[in-house]
Amino acid sequence: MKTIKWLLLMAVVLVLAACSLDQPGSKSSSDEKGKVGKESDKAYKIGLSISTLNNPFFVTLSEGVKEQAKESGSEVIVVDAQDDASKQASDVEDLIQQGVDLLIINPTDSEAVVSAVQSANSSNVPVITVDRRAEGGEVVSHIASDNKAGGVLAGEYMMELLGEDNPKVAELEGISGSSAARDRGAGFNEAVDGKVNIVTKQTANFNRAEGLTVMENILQSNPDIQGVFAHNDEMALGALEAIKSAGKDIVIIGFDATDDAVKSVKDGKLSATVAQKPEEIGTKAMDAAVAILNGEEVDADIPVDLELIKE
Numbered sequence: 001m002k003t004i005k006w007l008l009l010m011a012v013v014l015v016l017a018a019c020s021l022d023q024p025g026s027k028s029s030s031d032e033k034g035k036v037g038k039e040s041d042k043a044y045k046i047g048l049s050i051s052t053l054n055n056p057f058f059v060t061l062s063e064g065v066k067e068q069a070k071e072s073g074s075e076v077i078v079v080d081a082q083d084d085a086s087k088q089a090s091d092v093e094d095l096i097q098q099g100v101d102l103l104i105i106n107p108t109d110s111e112a113v114v115s116a117v118q119s120a121n122s123s124n125v126p127v128i129t130v131d132r133r134a135e136g137g138e139v140v141s142h143i144a145s146d147n148k149a150g151g152v153l154a155g156e157y158m159m160e161l162l163g164e165d166n167p168k169v170a171e172l173e174g175i176s177g178s179s180a181a182r183d184r185g186a187g188f189n190e191a192v193d194g195k196v197n198i199v200t201k202q203t204a205n206f207n208r209a210e211g212l213t214v215m216e217n218i219l220q221s222n223p224d225i226q227g228v229f230a231h232n233d234e235m236a237l238g239a240l241e242a243i244k245s246a247g248k249d250i251v252i253i254g255f256d257a258t259d260d261a262v263k264s265v266k267d268g269k270l271s272a273t274v275a276q277k278p279e280e281i282g283t284k285a286m287d288a289a290v291a292i293l294n295g296e297e298v299d300a301d302i303p304v305d306l307e308l309i310k311e
Contacts (some may be wrong), residue, residue, distance in 0.1 A: 019275045042086075044074040044102065044293050046286070047095030049088055051108040051132070051178075052158065055206065055234055056258040057278050058106060061130065064282020065104060072290050075277045083205065085112035089221040091117035096123050102289045107132045109177040126292050130285050131276075133179040140292055143302045147180050150274040155196075155306045158188075158227050159270050161251050164195040165228040170218050171201040172211055172239060174231035184231045184255055199225060204235045204288020211238025219246050227251040233261035233273055240269055254282075255310040257309050265309050278306050 048065055050058050062078050069076045077095060081088035085108045095103060103120050107113035112228050117137025120127050121286065127134075129142045158169065174181030187196070199222050204210040211234060218225065219242060228243075228250060230236035236254030243250050254261050257275030264270040281304050288298045306311065 014159070020245060033047045034157050034267070044072065044290065045098070045100045046074055046076045046289055047092070047098070048078045048105065049081060049091050049095065049105045049113055050078060050303060051081050051088070052083045052206075053078075054082070055232070056260065057234075057256045057276070058131075061106065061114040061278035061282040065286045066282075067279075068283045068286035071237045074286075074290065076286075080289035082110050083108055083207075085109040087187045089111060089116045089119075093119060096125055099126060101293055102128065103127045104128045104130060104285050104289060105134070105214045106130045109175065110179040110182075111135045111177050113137075114156060117201075124172065126224055126289075128285055128292075130281050130290055131180060131278075134180075135208065136262065140202035141298045141300055141302055143281050143288065143304065145276040145281070145306050147183035148187035148190075150255060150276070151287075152186040152188075152191045153187075153274055153306065154184075154229055155188040155191025157308060158229060158251065158253055159192060159195055159213055161271060162196070163225050166195070166197045167197045168222065168224060169196050169229065170215075170222065170225050171198055172228065172230040172235040173201055173203045174206045174235070175223075176203055178206075181231050188229050197310075202240065203231075206232045206234055208234040208238040211235030212241050213238075215239035216245075217243035219243070219248070228253070230254045232256050233258045233270075236270060236273070237261060237264065237311075257307070262275060262309055265311060270311060275307040275309050277304050277307075 050062055053059055066076050079091040102193050113134045114136035117127050117134045120136045126140050129139050133143050202214050204214040228239050233254035233256040236252050252270045253271050254273040257273045261273040284302050291298050
């Protein structure tokens with residue numbers, strides 16, 4: 001009897017031992033399931049630093065990033081620099097401390113943002129820039145329209161509307177130091193060189209209220225101007241208000257094709273706006289982010305097509 005009990009006990013022990021044995025280096029089925037789930041979900045944490053969410057263009061761009069993030073189940077943390085380069089640097093540091101896997105940065109100032117990019121580099125956090133470039137640091141990919149080409153489109157259409165008999169034109173510039181302002185201005189000036197008299201260039205910082213104030217001052221000193229090129233639609237719409245109040249009829253061309261600007265073009269108030277497709281910029285930025293984090297190669301420059309929206 002004792003022998004039978006002994007044999008039964010040994011059989012139970014052997015069965016339990018066999019069930020608990022795994023091959024060296026192997027994981028349990030529950031561990032493997034968890035690992036596969038994580039890889040297939042590709043749930044990354046992305047930091048998005050926007051120059052300002054007071055501009056509809058960048059609101060749309062950020063929405064493009066967030067919508068595309070849903071495709072991979074990724075989390076996007078959006079921070080608003082409020083057009084303050086110092087705040088943007090601080091925001092980027094906070095995102096790095098939060099453990100983001102990658103940063104998408106829309107620089108307020110292309111030079112001032114370099115230290116933030118370098119900080120991300122030191123923390124091994126990949127960086128993508130959108131719309132505006134960083135003047136230094138390691139950026140894996142830049143997604144934007146060709147701002148210089150957009151300025152050329154605006155300049156050529158300005159001459160088409162005003163002719164080439166040296167018409168007087170004012171230029172409302174964006175934030176000093178931003179690559180967008182520099183490139184759009186360069187393209188416009190290249191297109192109108194020797195054919196248009198640019199009587200004044202003044203900064204309105206991509207802001208509608210400043211565009212209004214600056215335009216009022218320009219009209220005081222240059223009441224006979226015939227055209228205005230604004231580096232973005234917010235400034236163009238501000239200029240439009242000043243021009244309407246002065247009872248003048250002046251050609252105004254903006255840049256970005258925001259909803260308000262496109263409506264103004266259709267209503268015959270703005271002459272034109274250069275469409276950049278911000279949602280597509282955001283979508284492509286998120287696609288590039290996931291590709292980079294998955295170890296794939298992406299282009300250093302990813303272009304987004306431009307289009308002139310006109311009357």
